[in-house]
Amino acid sequence: MLTIKGITKIFNEGTVNENIALSNFSLTLEEGDFVTVIGGNGAGKSTLLNCVAGVYGVNQGSILIGEKDVTKLPEYKRADVIGRVFQDPMKGTAADMGIEENLALAYRRGKIRGLGWGISNKERQIYKNYLSHLDLGLEDRLSDKVGLLSGGQRQALTLLMATLKKPRLLLLDEHTAALDPKTAEKVLKLSDQFVKEGNLTTMMVTHNMRHAIEHGNRLIMMHEGKVILDIKGKEKKDLTVENLLKRFGQASGEEFANDRALLS
Ligand SMILES: Nc1ncnc2c1ncn2[C@@H]1O[C@H](COP(=O)(O)OP(=O)(O)OP(=O)(O)O)[C@@H](O)[C@H]1O
Numbered sequence: 001m002l003t004i005k006g007i008t009k010i011f012n013e014g015t016v017n018e019n020i021a022l023s024n025f026s027l028t029l030e031e032g033d034f035v036t037v038i039g040g041n042g043a044g045k046s047t048l049l050n051c052v053a054g055v056y057g058v059n060q061g062s063i064l065i066g067e068k069d070v071t072k073l074p075e076y077k078r079a080d081v082i083g084r085v086f087q088d089p090m091k092g093t094a095a096d097m098g099i100e101e102n103l104a105l106a107y108r109r110g111k112i113r114g115l116g117w118g119i120s121n122k123e124r125q126i127y128k129n130y131l132s133h134l135d136l137g138l139e140d141r142l143s144d145k146v147g148l149l150s151g152g153q154r155q156a157l158t159l160l161m162a163t164l165k166k167p168r169l170l171l172l173d174e175h176t177a178a179l180d181p182k183t184a185e186k187v188l189k190l191s192d193q194f195v196k197e198g199n200l201t202t203m204m205v206t207h208n209m210r211h212a213i214e215h216g217n218r219l220i221m222m223h224e225g226k227v228i229l230d231i232k233g234k235e236k237k238d239l240t241v242e243n244l245l246k247r248f249g250q251a252s253g254e255e256f257a258n259d260r261a262l263l264s
Pocket of ligand 1: 011012019020021039042043044045046047048
């Protein structure tokens with residue numbers, strides 16, 4: 001479903017600030033794979049998601065979604081097959097628009113532009129039904145502005161919007177990092193549910209090692225723009241944070257350095 005072949009991303013190439021963020025990076029995900037991505041400070045996790053989403057072009061290598069080579073496609077042309085949820089709950093939804101209007105934008109993606117035709121009662125019913133899955137009472141607040149919602153409610157709504165049209169690829173970019181622990185667990189549970197129901201191919205960057213171990217069917221650890229650990233199946237289920245840190249040390253020859261990971 002996702003084939004990343006030998007991509008290299010260099011920032012400020014040819015200057016004193018040259019920085020190789022991804023170095024001949026390869027990864028293949030099968031349909032329905034849910035991979036968690038962890039790594040130390042500056043390992044290249046965000047750059048990887050940005051390259052896959054088309055925010056950044058790559059210097060070398062190729063990216064295929066399904067059979068389609070998207071390497072040269074700009075972000076907006078990949079957007080119809082990619083759903084993305086960011087760390088910042090303010091991104092991904094329009095604060096000044098109502099909950100139902102936000103959902104309508106996501107629901108009509110790729111069909112008609114804008115909301116010129118209003119929202120029919122039939123559509124409203126569909127949105128209520130979707131929202132009831134979040135179990136946050138939002139189905140009774142359809143016309144409330146999204147800006148009134150809490151960070152967790154907003155992130156749950158963003159998640160729903162990102163998965164509504166069954167994207168071929170779901171990118172979760174530290175999407176629970178700004179939430180309190182209880183809300184983060186709730187949004188993670190919803191993420192698992194949506195991924196499972198839609199059999200969505202998913203990449204989740206997290207700085208929380210426990211989350212990386214407990215979610216998904218595969219875990220990769222990055223270091224200096226490369227994959228240094230790739231753990232699947234039973235081996236992943238048996239992982240502990242302690243064991244993961246030890247394996248990082250063995251694979252990289254360094255101590256794990258990610259301030260946020262070690263604090264969480
Ligand atoms: N827009 C940019 N311009 C220049 N350098 C960048 C840019 N974005 C990232 N980098 C550099 O690329 C490297 C990888 O950064 P990236 O943000 O992908 O790491 P990360 O694994 O997400 O780190 P963290 O966990 O600290 O957020 C770092 O050295 C970073 O300074």
